[in-house]
Amino acid sequence: MGEEKGNVKWQMNQKCATIGFHANPGSKAVKTRVSLFVTCIVDQVFPQVGIAMTQVLERLGYPVDFPAAQTCCGQPAFNSGYPEEAGIVARHFLNTFRDSEYIVVPSGSCASMIVHHYTDIFANEQKTLEQARSIAPRVWEFSRFLIEVAGVEDVGASFDGVVTYHDSCHSLREMHIKEGPRRLLSKVQGLTLREMEPAEECCGFGGTFSVKFPEVSGGMARTKIESILKTEAGTVVSVDSSCLMQIQGAIDRARLPIRTMHLAEVLAGR
Amino acid sequence: MTGQPSETINQTLGDARLQLAIYSATNRLMTHRAGAVRADLLPDYQELRTEANQLKKHTIEHLDHYLELFEKNVIAHGGKVVYCSDSQEVADFVLGLAKERGAHLIVKSKSMTTEEIHFNERLEKHGLEAVETDLGEYILQLAHQRPYHIVAPALHLTRYDVAEIFSKNLGVENEVVIEKQTKIARAALREKFLHADIGVTGANFLVADSGAVVVVENEGNARLTTSAPKIHITVAGIEKLIPRAQDLGVFLTLLGRSATGQPLTVYTSFLSGPRRNGEIDGPDEFYVVLLDNGRTKLLADPEKRQSLYCIRCGACLNHCPVYRKIGGHNYPWVYSGPIGAIITPQFHGVLKDPWLPFASSLCGACAEVCPVKIEIPKLLLKLRSEVTDAQRRQGVGGVERLAFGIWAWVMTHPRIYLMLARIGGIFLPLLPKVGPLGKWASQREVPKLAKTSFHQWWKAREVPK
Structure with missing residues (x-):
């Protein structure tokens, strides 16, 4: 009983799957196609993060596609005081992902841009605003997709070593992603998670802030690294590649033997 | 800046x-x-x-x-x-x-x-x-x-x-x-x-x-x-x-x-x-x-008037990683930290200290602890766009505006984006360390662009099918 095709539970599951919630999390029965939005920084600088994300999703049985017209979410312009230019790029995103049911993003910051700020940009453009509103619930930050849609914590990964997790600001404070990545890490075989204090303090990246106020931004990165060093972890994990680029850049400048990894890379490891 | x-x-x-x-x-x-x-x-x-x-x-x-x-x-x-x-x-x-x-x-x-x-x-x-x-x-x-x-x-x-x-x-x-x-x-x-x-x-x-x-x-x-x-x-x-x-x-x-x-x-x-x-x-x-x-004057703006909710507890200063680096006296007015960064431009006009709303990584720690829930990052963003608007009217800041204009054009033309990305991958390391790249490099190592972008990886992967 329960899994027969056509019964009430099966019907519910079918309906729920199309709007983003499975009545039966983790079920292998219904897997909707997911569209990757890898973000411009992963595309150009950290493609291994996108590859890892693809591997994890496919291992879980999700058919994955990659809308080839994708570029950027528009955040660099938006955060620099150019909402109009950001809007041009945002509109391109909305068109590119118009038909996607699940849009999975390896960045809480880019996901937040789409979910929270597109509606600000298009506040006075009714039609585009509706498009933005309709796409928001279909945008999933990678770790949240795993926990809430795929319904998994243990993806069968293994990792040898001590890691510490950096809460990237937009993931934490705009997307409220805090426990998910930690739960996923805690299920990775051989991995020890050691929290830094404080894990929630900004790394200092902040987009163009990092080049408009380089000394302040660099100082913030060095403070972050001090917190990391105290954990004696060999690896820093986060769900945002841009923070990791900042942290790794400062680590390399200080010639420290620490590496940064996106959560997807850890979860793809076997 | x-x-x-x-x-x-x-x-x-x-x-x-x-x-x-x-x-x-x-x-x-x-x-x-x-x-x-x-x-x-x-x-x-x-x-x-x-x-x-x-x-x-x-x-x-x-x-x-x-x-x-x-x-x-x-x-x-x-x-x-x-x-x-x-x-x-x-x-x-x-x-x-x-x-x-x-x-x-x-x-x-x-x-x-x-x-x-x-x-x-x-x-x-x-x-x-x-x-x-x-x-x-x-x-x-x-x-x-x-x-x-x-x-x-x-x-x-x-x-x-x-x-x-x-x-x-x-x-x-x-x-x-x-x-x-x-x-x-x-x-x-x-x-x-x-x-x-x-x-x-x-x-x-x-x-x-x-x-x-x-x-x-x-x-x-x-x-x-x-x-x-x-x-x-x-x-x-x-x-x-x-x-x-x-x-x-x-x-x-x-x-x-x-x-x-x-x-x-x-x-x-x-x-x-x-x-x-x-x-x-x-x-x-x-x-x-x-x-x-x-x-x-602040009261007149329906969105920004929330700046007047402040009860001057100072929590946003304590939690601001920028304030904690630059301290209070580098802010142009007596009100420092995130609250200073949003009210100073409103009191004095956005062009008096145009850098101020940009002096934030938008980490949001301020809004998280604000006891009256002022949306500080949102207001910083609004003020940033007011700064660039005012600068345009004054005919300044043209280079950055042009750069973002070109950027937006490239980002909406995927073929150009992919082509430039490939060229950039070859030439970026040769660029002189001036401008934004130099600013980045003054503090941290510059990341290497990947030899193969995700776009290329995906395309190559699709071929066998």
């Missing part, structure tokens, strides 16, 4: 002693706050924040009504209300009153509003003596410095600094023991209290339905300021109004906890009118100066 005080910012960053002072003081304040709003001690903390936000929103949107109600109730208690549109009018009023009453000495308790209008300097020009009686403010007055922090004005000074300031200005021995330093200050200040003609305070809240001025403090100096001299003048911004005395249940619960982690400050004074017949203390005359000084 244009106009930013890079030199002094770098001095602050390079001063290890100062960095430690800022870091440990803000750390202490953060820890205390976190302890005071813990879910087991204050289970309805988030609901209180929402309520405080709603109360402020309501008040600010009905300020005309509450101003009149407050005035009516102050008068009913025998006090007087004076409306001032700017600092000059405040000075004129106080000077006029001092002249009429033959007053020379003014004692003051801590007030950001009077800092905002350079109250002391204006009065001193006319031969009056105005003495700060809050310990931190007193030290700063002697040292001729402005507050470093909204709540902890001398946060950047160590006891060794204070010893030097005291010995230089008060003719005392170099004293580094903090308890002894407070005794020195107390002795000097008691004399001032006893001889003061006028006491001036700010206000934390102006209660409309009772006409009361509420002042919170820890040192007892505000209480002396409001009871020893014959005249008490409150100088407060019009945004300090709250509708009812019962609303203090929300605001006092949040203010001390957010500021210093105290459930309540040591003293909470409710001041309503001069001393009445049969009362043993209190001033003979009671004035409330309601100051605009640009506040009604």
